[in-house]
Amino acid sequence: MQHPGRLTGKVAVVTGAASGIGAETARLFARHGASVLLTDMNEVLGNAVVNAIVLDKGTASFALQDVSDEARWAEIAAQAERAYGRVDILCNIAGISGRDPKLNIQTSHTAGPRLAEQTLEQWNQVMAINATGVFLGTKAVIPAMQRAGGGSIINISSICGIVGSHANAAYHASKGAVRIFSKAAAIQYAPDRIRVNSVHPGFVDTPMTAPGHSNPDVARKRLEVTPLGRFGTPYDIAAGCLYLASDEASWVTGSELVIDGGMTAN
Numbered sequence: 001m002q003h004p005g006r007l008t009g010k011v012a013v014v015t016g017a018a019s020g021i022g023a024e025t026a027r028l029f030a031r032h033g034a035s036v037l038l039t040d041m042n043e044v045l046g047n048a049v050v051n052a053i054v055l056d057k058g059t060a061s062f063a064l065q066d067v068s069d070e071a072r073w074a075e076i077a078a079q080a081e082r083a084y085g086r087v088d089i090l091c092n093i094a095g096i097s098g099r100d101p102k103l104n105i106q107t108s109h110t111a112g113p114r115l116a117e118q119t120l121e122q123w124n125q126v127m128a129i130n131a132t133g134v135f136l137g138t139k140a141v142i143p144a145m146q147r148a149g150g151g152s153i154i155n156i157s158s159i160c161g162i163v164g165s166h167a168n169a170a171y172h173a174s175k176g177a178v179r180i181f182s183k184a185a186a187i188q189y190a191p192d193r194i195r196v197n198s199v200h201p202g203f204v205d206t207p208m209t210a211p212g213h214s215n216p217d218v219a220r221k222r223l224e225v226t227p228l229g230r231f232g233t234p235y236d237i238a239a240g241c242l243y244l245a246s247d248e249a250s251w252v253t254g255s256e257l258v259i260d261g262g263m264t265a266n
């Protein structure tokens with residue numbers, strides 16, 4: 001494999017790396033020369049992604065992780081430093097939709113419970129993984145990035161962190177939290193040359209959206225509000241993460257990179 005080298009010599013931790021956007025980001029980072037520690041709750045799929053990277057002559061390993069577990073985060077940061085000597089990049093991608101499969105996705109544009117049907121348990125679970133997980137990860141890698149002389153933290157929010165919709169308020173709230181948390185962290189750690197940015201995907205074809213996008217009615221409604229007329233691919237989002245991770249973005253912090261086919265421009 002030839003390394004185009006936009007991340008040569010860098011060490012990255014990528015969460016949610018067993019599937020969808022996280023898997024593609026881990027593959028792209030490795031292809032660009034980074035050593036990547038992939039983490040996820042799904043050990044089987046995570047190891048499969050690692051094997052594919054290694055087969056492609058990249059450097060990668062897998063660690064099982066629930067991103068809402070603070071103690072595990074300390075181990076992950078230590079493991080990355082032990083294995084590869086430093087931590088330069090953290091990509092917080094793990095997330096859940098909070099969609100209740102029992103609710104009717106057929107008629108729903110955003111697919112998820114409305115407030116009256118949203119339980120506190122669902123709310124807490126979505127916030128714990130999507131928002132608290134990002135806080136814990138950022139907190140855990142900061143000492144290693146300070147030792148490395150700087151770093152780039154990329155937090156996956158969503159268009160749902162910018163605009164609301166008629167369903168799934170917990171998901172919107174969790175992604176809104178990621179957006180503004182990233183700006184606060186960016187300001188606090190700019191003196192350490194640790195950059196923190198959020199990425200806001202629109203509707204992307206992944207296992208998370210497969211239940212909705214396989215429904216022609218839901219797919220049509222979502223495409224109607226996407227000016228570029230197609231769903232995003234995991235690569236569309238990974239390419240944005242690559243830019244933010246690289247030194248090309250060395251003056252970019254506290255920003256929000258919207259990659260949504262034009263949806264929120266409308």
Ligand SMILES: NC(=O)c1ccc[n+]([C@@H]2O[C@H](COP(=O)([O-])OP(=O)(O)OC[C@H]3O[C@@H](n4cnc5c(N)ncnc54)[C@H](O)[C@@H]3O)[C@@H](O)[C@H]2O)c1
Nearest residue numbers: 016018019020021041066067094095158201203204206208
């Ligand atoms: N697909 C989209 O249209 C879209 C749009 C906007 C934002 N996003 C966000 O992008 C991120 C990736 O989503 P995706 O579409 O690739 O979904 P996906 O379901 O394919 O991947 C999510 C991954 O996160 C992992 N995960 C879930 N809970 C976890 C936990 N507690 N600890 C560790 N890992 C956990 C899953 O095992 C899975 O591998 C999510 O944060 C999602 O909210 C997706």
